[in-house]
Amino acid sequence: MQEVTITFPKGFYDESAVKTAMDAYEELAQFTYEQDKKAFTIHCHHIDEDFTPSEFQKEFSNYVLSVTILSYVENTL
Amino acid sequence: MSQVPTTTTHGEETVSQDETVFTPSFSGSTFILDVQAGFYGLEVLFAAAYVFLDRAYIFFDGEPKGTVRITFEPKAETSPEKMQALFGDFKNELLAVRVRNTIAERNKVVREYIVSSVLGSAVPEEQFGFGPDLGIPLEDPLKNS
Numbered sequence: 001m002q003e004v005t006i007t008f009p010k011g012f013y014d015e016s017a018v019k020t021a022m023d024a025y026e027e028l029a030q031f032t033y034e035q036d037k038k039a040f041t042i043h044c045h046h047i048d049e050d051f052t053p054s055e056f057q058k059e060f061s062n063y064v065l066s067v068t069i070l071s072y073v074e075n076t077l
Numbered sequence: 078m079s080q081v082p083t084t085t086t087h088g089e090e091t092v093s094q095d096e097t098v099f100t101p102s103f104s105g106s107t108f109i110l111d112v113q114a115g116f117y118g119l120e121v122l123f124a125a126a127y128v129f130l131d132r133a134y135i136f137f138d139g140e141p142k143g144t145v146r147i148t149f150e151p152k153a154e155t156s157p158e159k160m161q162a163l164f165g166d167f168k169n170e171l172l173a174v175r176v177r178n179t180i181a182e183r184n185k186v187v188r189e190y191i192v193s194s195v196l197g198s199a200v201p202e203e204q205f206g207f208g209p210d211l212g213i214p215l216e217d218p219l220k221n222s
Contacts, residue, residue, distance in 0.1 A: 011141035012119075058134040058150065065137065066130050069123045 003045035004053035006061060010039055017067035018042065025060055101164060106155060108164055110147045111139070117175055122147065124178075125170040133163065 008018055018040050022031045028051065032043040047056045100111040112122060119141055126135050132152060139146040151163060 009138055012137040012145075061136055062130055062134050065135055066127065069127045072120070072123055 001045060002047035002049070002051075002053050002056075003043065004047065004057045006042045006044065006057050008040045008042070008061075008064060010035075010037070012068070013040060013064055014068040014071050015040060017064050017071055020067050021060055021064045024063060029056065103157070103160060106160075107148060107150045108160060110149065110164070110167070112145050112147060112171075114140070114142055114145045117171055118178075119145070121171060121174045121178060124174040125167060128170050129163075129167060 015035070018033070022033065022042070025031075028048040029044045030046045032045070034041050034043075042060075044053075044056060044060065047053055051059070102109050114122065122137075122145060126137070126147065129135060129149070134148075134150040134152065136148040137145060138148070149163070149167070151160065155163070
């Protein structure tokens, strides 16, 4: 079973962006989500065989960043 | 390693001549950039990063109001020369976004004035009760439908 854990530091990454990304990738992996004062931590398991865990981590992180930036721009308009 | 040529004030923070704005390091196919957020602001860093999302995997870490660590990994296999070029492009994009933001901030009042003038002039004067009376009764165009 392929799995990877990704940590998104608060202050840069948006919680709603992380959740949006989990929704978008729900067919490619299963997620466990938790957060503390400093970060959102996503445990990704049962990752689709078309991805290596490293590839999945990078694609997922980029997606979260793009949604975070779009929501940041929207909120500062 | 880039250095700020002169003392520059951005917001409430000042970056002096001997402080480093960029601290890049290259590791394999990745380069890591430590940037002083006080100089550019998170908004500028985000806007510049967004332009590169199709070419690189980008990750933000560090302190949002201190030293921001940006990790860049090109999506395609890249030579060291192209990595340097990509890094240069990113620095240029940071500068371009910051200049655009500065100009936008300076012109903000004028832009708001122009937009409000245009919107104000688009409202029919009859709605204010002091426009010319053309003798045409105002009817609900949908009442017969």
